[in-house]
Amino acid sequence: MQAPDQRQPAQDTVPQSLYRLGELARNLWWSWTPTARQLFESIDPTLWFLTHHNPVQLLSSVKPERLTTLASDTNIYSGGLGILAGDHCKESSDLGIPLVGIGFMYPQGYFKQRINPEGWQEATYAPFNRHDSPIQQAMTPAGVPCSIKVEIGHRQVTVLVWQVRTGRMSLFLIDTDVPENTPEDRALSARLYGGDQETRLCQEFLLGIGGVRVLRALGINPAVWHCNEGHSAFLTVERIREFVTAGHGHAEASELVRQSTVFTTHTPVPAGHDIFPFHLMDRYFTNYWSQLGLSREEFLGLGETPDSTGHGFNMTALAMRLSAHVNGVSREHGRVSRHMWQHLWPGLAEDLVPIRHLTNGIHAPTWISPEANSLYAKYVSTEWAERIDDPTIWQRVTDLPDHELWSVRQTSRRKLMRFIRERARDGWIRGHLQPMQAIARGTLLDPEALTIGFARRFATYKRATLLFRDLERLKQLLHNRWRPVQIVFAGKAHPADEPGRYFIHEVLSFCNDHKIGGHVAFLEDYDMHMAKYLVQGVDIWLNTPRAPLEASGTSGQKAALNGVINLSVLDGWWQEGYNGANGWGIQPLPDESDTQAQDAHDAEQLFRLLEQEVVPLFYQRDLDGIPRGWLHIVKESIKTIAPRFCTKRMVKEYMRQLYAPATARTPNKW
Ligand SMILES: *Cc1c(COP(=O)(O)O)cnc(C)c1O
Numbered sequence: 001m002q003a004p005d006q007r008q009p010a011q012d013t014v015p016q017s018l019y020r021l022g023e024l025a026r027n028l029w030w031s032w033t034p035t036a037r038q039l040f041e042s043i044d045p046t047l048w049f050l051t052h053h054n055p056v057q058l059l060s061s062v063k064p065e066r067l068t069t070l071a072s073d074t075n076i077y078s079g080g081l082g083i084l085a086g087d088h089c090k091e092s093s094d095l096g097i098p099l100v101g102i103g104f105m106y107p108q109g110y111f112k113q114r115i116n117p118e119g120w121q122e123a124t125y126a127p128f129n130r131h132d133s134p135i136q137q138a139m140t141p142a143g144v145p146c147s148i149k150v151e152i153g154h155r156q157v158t159v160l161v162w163q164v165r166t167g168r169m170s171l172f173l174i175d176t177d178v179p180e181n182t183p184e185d186r187a188l189s190a191r192l193y194g195g196d197q198e199t200r201l202c203q204e205f206l207l208g209i210g211g212v213r214v215l216r217a218l219g220i221n222p223a224v225w226h227c228n229e230g231h232s233a234f235l236t237v238e239r240i241r242e243f244v245t246a247g248h249g250h251a252e253a254s255e256l257v258r259q260s261t262v263f264t265t266h267t268p269v270p271a272g273h274d275i276f277p278f279h280l281m282d283r284y285f286t287n288y289w290s291q292l293g294l295s296r297e298e299f300l301g302l303g304e305t306p307d308s309t310g311h312g313f314n315m316t317a318l319a320m321r322l323s324a325h326v327n328g329v330s331r332e333h334g335r336v337s338r339h340m341w342q343h344l345w346p347g348l349a350e351d352l353v354p355i356r357h358l359t360n361g362i363h364a365p366t367w368i369s370p371e372a373n374s375l376y377a378k379y380v381s382t383e384w385a386e387r388i389d390d391p392t393i394w395q396r397v398t399d400l401p402d403h404e405l406w407s408v409r410q411t412s413r414r415k416l417m418r419f420i421r422e423r424a425r426d427g428w429i430r431g432h433l434q435p436m437q438a439i440a441r442g443t444l445l446d447p448e449a450l451t452i453g454f455a456r457r458f459a460t461y462k463r464a465t466l467l468f469r470d471l472e473r474l475k476q477l478l479h480n481r482w483r484p485v486q487i488v489f490a491g492k493a494h495p496a497d498e499p500g501r502y503f504i505h506e507v508l509s510f511c512n513d514h515k516i517g518g519h520v521a522f523l524e525d526y527d528m529h530m531a532k533y534l535v536q537g538v539d540i541w542l543n544t545p546r547a548p549l550e551a552s553g554t555s556g557q558k559a560a561l562n563g564v565i566n567l568s569v570l571d572g573w574w575q576e577g578y579n580g581a582n583g584w585g586i587q588p589l590p591d592e593s594d595t596q597a598q599d600a601h602d603a604e605q606l607f608r609l610l611e612q613e614v615v616p617l618f619y620q621r622d623l624d625g626i627p628r629g630w631l632h633i634v635k636e637s638i639k640t641i642a643p644r645f646c647t648k649r650m651v652k653e654y655m656r657q658l659y660a661p662a663t664a665r666t667p668n669k670w
Contacts, residue, residue: 025055026134032365087363091647093167105175119508208234230315236322250293263323361650416537440511444518453538543568547588
């Protein structure tokens with residue numbers, strides 16, 4: 001890894017010889033580097049646990065005496081930096097691909113989920129503490145803090161830029177919360193959700209158009225521009241404006257932009273595609289289209305979709321028109337996207353629509369448990385993480401000693417149970433939880449029982465409550481004295497998604513039902529930290545999307561890497577990952593339109609698999625207490641999934657199939 005190249009002012013409490021510890025804490029590189037994580041843990045294991053693995057907070061909370069002791073130990077860290085900003089960015093850093101990211105500051109963060117005593121999700125927005133976070137103000141090449149003005153409609157909005165270092169790459173975050181701005185404009189970058197359509201349009205104006213200007217102000221001139229989802233698609237028109245201003249005709253400018261733009265669409269769910277009404281587009285773009293060499297009609301035509309003519313400006317349509325390199329995020333999602341967007345290429349047969357697929361993967365060093373990491377280092381390769389996309393090294397998984405693999409699985413499950421208990425205890429101590437509610441948070445879960453995990457956003461198409469369609473059958477599974485089953489749920493619903501909130505309420509009512517005996521738990525406030533415990537600690541990763549709405553999904557890939565077996569509808573990545581021997585798949589009905597029939601069919605398959613295959617196999621132990629048949633599937637799953645569904649393979653494919661072709665046709669000047 002490249003050494004950090006910027007001095008970080010050390011905190012008062014950190015002794016001179018540990019200055020670079022602060023620097024390490026402020027680069028997300030630590031988060032996927034086991035030695036760096038161990039280093040922070042070794043400073044104070046309890047604080048490490050209590051800060052939910054936040055090294056910046058750890059360093060500011062640790063007793064000064066402890067740091068003084070450490071300062072005399074010269075061998076305590078091996079260099080590098082780190083904070084977590086997305087598996088794609090981390091992998092790009094690992095692979096040495098020069099990539100920068102641009103996004104919003106969101107000082108109020110993503111919302112925190114609280115469950116009220118009646119079992120309803122409440123969203124709270126706690127301002128996050130910049131001093132506990134690995135961010136700093138971004139500097140221009142002239143060495144001054146980067147600040148620009150963007151005119152949004154008739155308003156001048158001042159934008160500050162923050163920098164998050166992620167290994168070798170940087171993420172730049174737009175912040176409008178500065179005194180020069182009106183309260184409305186200050187709120188633009190405050191939070192992800194909560195604004196109306198007009199706020200959202202202004203946010204996307206800022207991200208796309210402001211984003212290009214921020215990069216220019218920072219002296220960064222990318223060869224390829226990747227719109228990761230349609231929200232940033234205004235960057236295409238801003239780049240056309242730049243070319244037109246520099247003297248190119250509109251058609252030529254537009255083609256230059258197209259050839260150097262990559263667009264990834266991430267969902268077939270309609271709510272994932274922004275459509276802005278024309279009167280709002282007029283309000284913010286009236287002064288803009290002439291700068292592109294376009295009339296109003298021509299400009300609005302860029303976001304037109306034949307089936308919604310007159311209804312609005314579709315950001316995905318804009319991105320598709322102005323990108324020559326378009327992809328969906330799994331084989332199945334590629335197919336679904338070609339079908340969905342065929343109308344943008346009238347006269348072209350569906351399978352010739354120029355949308356390819358590039359299947360998602362996960363950044364293994366981020367998601368691997370310490371136990372599995374050691375096991376793979378011992379039996380697969382000491383460099384398994386660097387060589388993860390080489391299938392030959394994974395053949396060695398066949399020879400992993402069963403008792404060692406089983407011991408890793410048991411340890412991870414017990415760690416999850418400890419995490420769950422500590423969360424519940426903490427909630428009780430702080431007065432958030434009544435003792436009875438603590439049971440619904442998982443205090444009675446059995447560290448040795450077959451544990452099913454279901455953790456993801458509570459969007460309705462993910463059907464969290466599919467198993468509740470037959471309560472009697474479910475209870476029979478959970479209550480079996482010899483072969484008990486337990487389920488752990490976690491996930492947030494979009495605050496405006498009433499059906500999603502209702503699903504959470506339904507799960508909680510079920511958890512609170514005393515006849516369930518504490519076999520079902522709902523964990524509050526799902527985030528990456530909790531996700532790590534879950535994808536490492538459960539035995540079965542359950543995923544029940546209503547096909548074909550799961551574009552890819554990645555949490556099952558995290559689970560598989562850690563020896564957890566997938567039981568999932570054959571949709572998204574699992575449709576190409578499942579081989580008949582590496583987990584369990586539910587084949588959806590061919591008729592996607594009859595959702596009632598689909599739900600009934602999928603629930604029936606799910607129960608059948610659990611009753612006849614999953615549960616018996618898990619409890620079928622030999623004289624040493626080891627479930628050989630189960631471990632056989634675990635091995636097949638690790639072997640086939642780890643090398644394919646990782647960001648090492650994914651980012652290399654982005655490089656070869658999308659970024660490189662886009663670079664080849666970019667004029668040097670840009
Ligand atoms: C991986 C992950 C996701 C994505 O999960 P899917 O089941 O693939 O949709 C969502 N939230 C968190 C916290 C994650 O770690």
